[in-house]
Each structure stands twice: as structure tokens, then as C-alpha cells.
Amino acid sequence: MKVLFAGGGTGGHLYPAVAMASELRKLVVDAGISFVGTVAGIESTEVPRLGYRLHLLPVRGLKRGAFLANIAANAGVLADFTSALGRAVALIGRENPDVVVGTGGFVSAPLLLAAQLMRKKTLIQEQNAFPGVTTKLLSTLAGEVHLSFEEARRFIVNKKSVFVSGNPARSFEYQDSQVARHGFGLNAERPTLLVFGGSRGARSINNAVLQRLNDITASANLIWQTGALDFERIKDAVAPSPYLWVAPYIEDMGSAYSAADLVLCRAGASTIAELTNIGKPSVLVPYPYATGDHQRYNARALVKNGAAVMIEDGVLGEESSVKNILELLRDPEKLKSMGAASLKLAYPDAARQLALRIIGLAKKH
Numbered sequence: 001m002k003v004l005f006a007g008g009g010t011g012g013h014l015y016p017a018v019a020m021a022s023e024l025r026k027l028v029v030d031a032g033i034s035f036v037g038t039v040a041g042i043e044s045t046e047v048p049r050l051g052y053r054l055h056l057l058p059v060r061g062l063k064r065g066a067f068l069a070n071i072a073a074n075a076g077v078l079a080d081f082t083s084a085l086g087r088a089v090a091l092i093g094r095e096n097p098d099v100v101v102g103t104g105g106f107v108s109a110p111l112l113l114a115a116q117l118m119r120k121k122t123l124i125q126e127q128n129a130f131p132g133v134t135t136k137l138l139s140t141l142a143g144e145v146h147l148s149f150e151e152a153r154r155f156i157v158n159k160k161s162v163f164v165s166g167n168p169a170r171s172f173e174y175q176d177s178q179v180a181r182h183g184f185g186l187n188a189e190r191p192t193l194l195v196f197g198g199s200r201g202a203r204s205i206n207n208a209v210l211q212r213l214n215d216i217t218a219s220a221n222l223i224w225q226t227g228a229l230d231f232e233r234i235k236d237a238v239a240p241s242p243y244l245w246v247a248p249y250i251e252d253m254g255s256a257y258s259a260a261d262l263v264l265c266r267a268g269a270s271t272i273a274e275l276t277n278i279g280k281p282s283v284l285v286p287y288p289y290a291t292g293d294h295q296r297y298n299a300r301a302l303v304k305n306g307a308a309v310m311i312e313d314g315v316l317g318e319e320s321s322v323k324n325i326l327e328l329l330r331d332p333e334k335l336k337s338m339g340a341a342s343l344k345l346a347y348p349d350a351a352r353q354l355a356l357r358i359i360g361l362a363k364k365h
Contacts, residue, residue, distance in 0.1 A: 001362045002032035004055075004095060006111040007103025007125075008043030012270050016125055016351075017103045018050060019168030023355035034095065036088070036111050043107075055091055059084040059110055081110060088114035098362035099123060099143075102134065109134045116141040121361045125354060127167045127269035129297035131155045143361050146354060148269060148347075149301045165354055166347020169273035172254030180259035183252075184245040186221040191329045194260035196225035196250065202266055205285055206230045208317035209264075210237060215322055217243040220329055223259060225250045262329050267299040267310075273350070275308075279343030281335045282308040283325055285316055307342035 005021055007013040014037075021033050034053035037043035047054040058080050088110045092100070100115035101123045102108035112134070115122050121143045126135045129149035139145045140158045147153060148167035156162050178188035186192065193216060197205045206226055209216065216222050224246040226234050231248035238246065250256045257263070257278055265271055267284040275282050284302065286295035302308035309328065311321050328334060347353075 001028050001030075001099075001359070002095060002097045003358060003362070004034055004036060004092070004097040004100045004111065004115075005103070006036040006100065006108035007105055008035070008037040008041040008047075008107045009105045011042055011046075012127060012268055013103050013105040013108070014041070014043050014046060015170075015270060016127060016168040017101065018046075019351035020101065020125070020354050020358065021052065023168075023351045024358060027352075027355055027359060032097075036091070037107050041107060057084040057087055057091075057107065057110060059106055084110040085114055089118065092118055092120060099358050101125065101358060102138070103127070104132045104134055106134065109138065112138045112142070121364065123354075123358055123361055125165075125167075126152060127273075128152065128294040129301045130292050130294040132292065132294075143364075144357060146357065148273065148350075149298070151297065151301045163357075165357070166350035167269050167273040168351035168354065169270055169277055170253070171348070172257060172274075172278060174278060175255065175258045177258055177261075180255045181221060183255050184221075184223055184259055185242070186223070186245060186259070187243060190221045190243065191219075191261045192221040192223060192259050193262050193264060193325070193329055194223045194256050195264045196256075197227055197266055202227065202285070202287070203230060204313050204316060205264065205266070206234060208322070210234060211317050212319070212322040213238060213244075215319075216326065217241050219326060221245075221259075223250070223256055225256075261332075261335055262325070264325065267295040267302075269294075269298060272298050272302065273347070276302075276342050276346040277348045279339045279346065281328075281338030281342060283328070284308050284310050285313055286310065288313045302342065302345065305341050305345055307338055307345060 005017040007017040024031050035047045036055045039056055092114055099121045102112040103125045112122055123144045124135055124139055124142045125146045127148050129151045131152050139156050145162045146165040150164050181188045195209055221243050226248055228248045263280055263282040267286045284299040286299050299310045303310050315321055
């Protein structure tokens with residue numbers, strides 16, 4: 001069996017594909033698995049590091065907004081896409097895959113379209129509650145479309161062979177919360193807030209936490225991943241505290257999640273999958289410039305089900321917002337009910353189930 005994965009640019013598109021590929025290797029030992037991506041995306045380094053073959057295509061994303069410079073740039077993007085489509089056709093002809101899997105982003109569009117034109121079996125995996133353009137356009141001819149949120153179904157025109165299967169995410173070893181807090185050098189008895197914004201951080205979240213740091217540490221522990229871009233600035237601005245652990249990156253997220261009673265973070269699809277898989281209550285701050293405002297749709301899906309609360313990016317630093325977060329942190333019954341609601345939205349076996357669907361497609365004639 002041979003499978004081509006296309007999805008990258010960002011980790012949010014790449015890592016679900018990697019998770020499915022890893023499960024495929026377990027289920028079909030001799031499976032031929034390779035990836036398609038661009039030289040500028042995260043896949044250019046990550047895919048070879050993980051031991052998979054990577055085929056490169058010259059494709060870029062469209063510039064959004066009706067600005068003259070964007071219109072001019074998009075003319076070049078369309079020319080690149082035409083070239084990438086021709087190369088994708090040639091690649092599929094050479095590789096002859098049984099299934100082509102797309103996980104979103106502009107890098108998957110030419111490969112999926114080429115596969116569909118060549119009558120190859122295709123599977124699309126969409127991470128967000130608001131599907132991307134590639135998913136919405138190419139889902140009509142896909143063999144199967146797998147969504148991470150039920151809320152995304154209404155955006156898919158051809159609802160035949162559409163499934164809600166969850167988003168493949170990292171798994172973590174969970175441990176006793178007090179032991180985990182000790183591991184961070186924090187007070188084991190205090191309620192604990194975990195704050196992160198990804199490996200690069202989230203500046204508005206960092207600024208809000210920095211502005212209200214004394215209010216937070218007056219009654220709670222804080223585990224704070226600042227991201228690399230803001231760490232030096234924040235390190236110089238905060239005093240050492242027995243109730244504060246701060247670093248640019250958290251290597252052991254399992255321990256961080258275990259220590260936390262509540263998580264304050266963005267609403268990216270991978271983060272949402274992690275939060276629900278471990279049943280963790282959260283305060284979600286959607287990134288306001290995300291493509292199609294998809295993080296807001298992700299956050300709303302959890303809020304609607306009682307698993308999270310949402311705070312707008314622009315008001316996070318206000319005193320009332322921090323007060324509401326701390327009140328929630330001191331309400332164990334509310335946190336418990338939110339955690340239970342979060343767990344009900346989980347798909348911890350998503351990667352394996354999707355791998356099985358790929359195998360099923362490959363067996364169809």
C-alpha cells in the first residue's frame with residue numbers, strides 16, 4: 001500500500017498527517033508513505049527528520065484582501081499553482097499511490113486536485129470548526145472527508161462520506177496534580193493556571209498576564225510559557241516568586257497539563273484536541289488574525305458545550321477579564337463540570353481511526 005500525504009506550512013496542518021502516518025506504519029509495516037510540501041514550510045525540516053520522504057512543490061498561498069499589491073501577487077500565486085498542479089500530476093503518475101491524503105493548507109490543494117482528476121482515492125482531514133478553502137472546494141470530489149468538529153459539517157456541500165473523527169493530537173502521560181506542581185517548584189495546594197501561546201508565544205496574552213501578574217500570583221500558581229520571542233523581555237520584567245514558573249518553552253506538556261486546574265491559551269485546532277483529550281477546562285483567546293477567523297469558530301464549539309469560556313483578544317488585559325479568570329480558578333465545581341464537558345468532545349483515538357479509514361479506502365476497487 002502506498003500513501004501520499006499533503007499538508008504543511010504550519011504544524012497545525014503537518015502534525016495530524018504525521019500522526020496518521022505513524023499509525024499507518026504500525027498497522028501496515030511495509031506501507032510506502034511519503035509527504036508533499038514546500039521548501040518554506042515546517043515540513044521541509046520536520047518530515048526528513050521523522051524519516052519520511054518529502055516531495056517539494058512550488059506553491060504559495062493567496063494573499064487576502066482586495067489591495068492592488070495583493071492582486072498583483074496573486075497573479076504569480078496562480079501561475080505557481082498551475083505549475084504545481086502539473087508537477088503533482090507527474091508525481092502521482094510516478095508514485096502511483098493507493099490513497100492521497102490532504103490535511104489542509106495551500107500545499108495540499110494541487111496534490112488533491114491532481115489526484116481527483118486522475119481518479120485516485122482521496123481523503124481530506126480538516127482540523128478546524130471553520131473549514132479552509134481547500135477543504136470546502138475539494139471535498140465535493142473526495143472519497144472521504146473527516147472533520148474535527150461537528151460544527152464544520154454545515155460548510156461541506158457534498159455531505160456524503162463526511163465523518164466527524166477528531167483531530168490527531170499528541171498524547172500525554174497524566175500524573176497527580178500535586179506531584180506535577182512540585183515538579184515545577186510550585187505550591188502543591190494552590191490552584192494553578194497554565195498559560196501558553198505556542199512555541200513562538202502570543203504577545204497579547206503575554207502582555208495581559210504581565211500586566212496582571214501580581215493579581216494572579218496573589219492567590220494562584222502560574223505556569224507560563226512565553227514563547228521564544230518574548231521570553232527575555234518578560235524574564236527581565238518579573239521578580240522571582242514561589243508561585244511562578246516561567247520559560248520560553250515547556251518540554252514536558254504532560255506535567256504542565258497535570259499541574260493545571262485551568263488553561264489560558266489560543267484556540268488553535270491542535271490545542272483544542274489536546275485540551276479535550278485530557279478533559280481540561282480552558283479560557284480561550286482566539287487569535288484575531290487567523291485565516292477565516294477559524295479560531296473563533298473552534299472556541300465557540302467548546303463554549304457551546306460548556307467546556308470553555310472565551311475572552312476577546314483586545315479585552316484580555318482588562319481588570320474584569322483577569323478577575324473572571326481568577327474567580328473561575330477558585331470554583332472547583334465549575335472547573336470539574338467544564339472538564340467533564342471537555343472530555344465528552346474528545347477523540348483520543350483519532351489518528352488510529354483515520355489510519356484505518358485510509359487502509360479501507362486503499363482496499364476499495
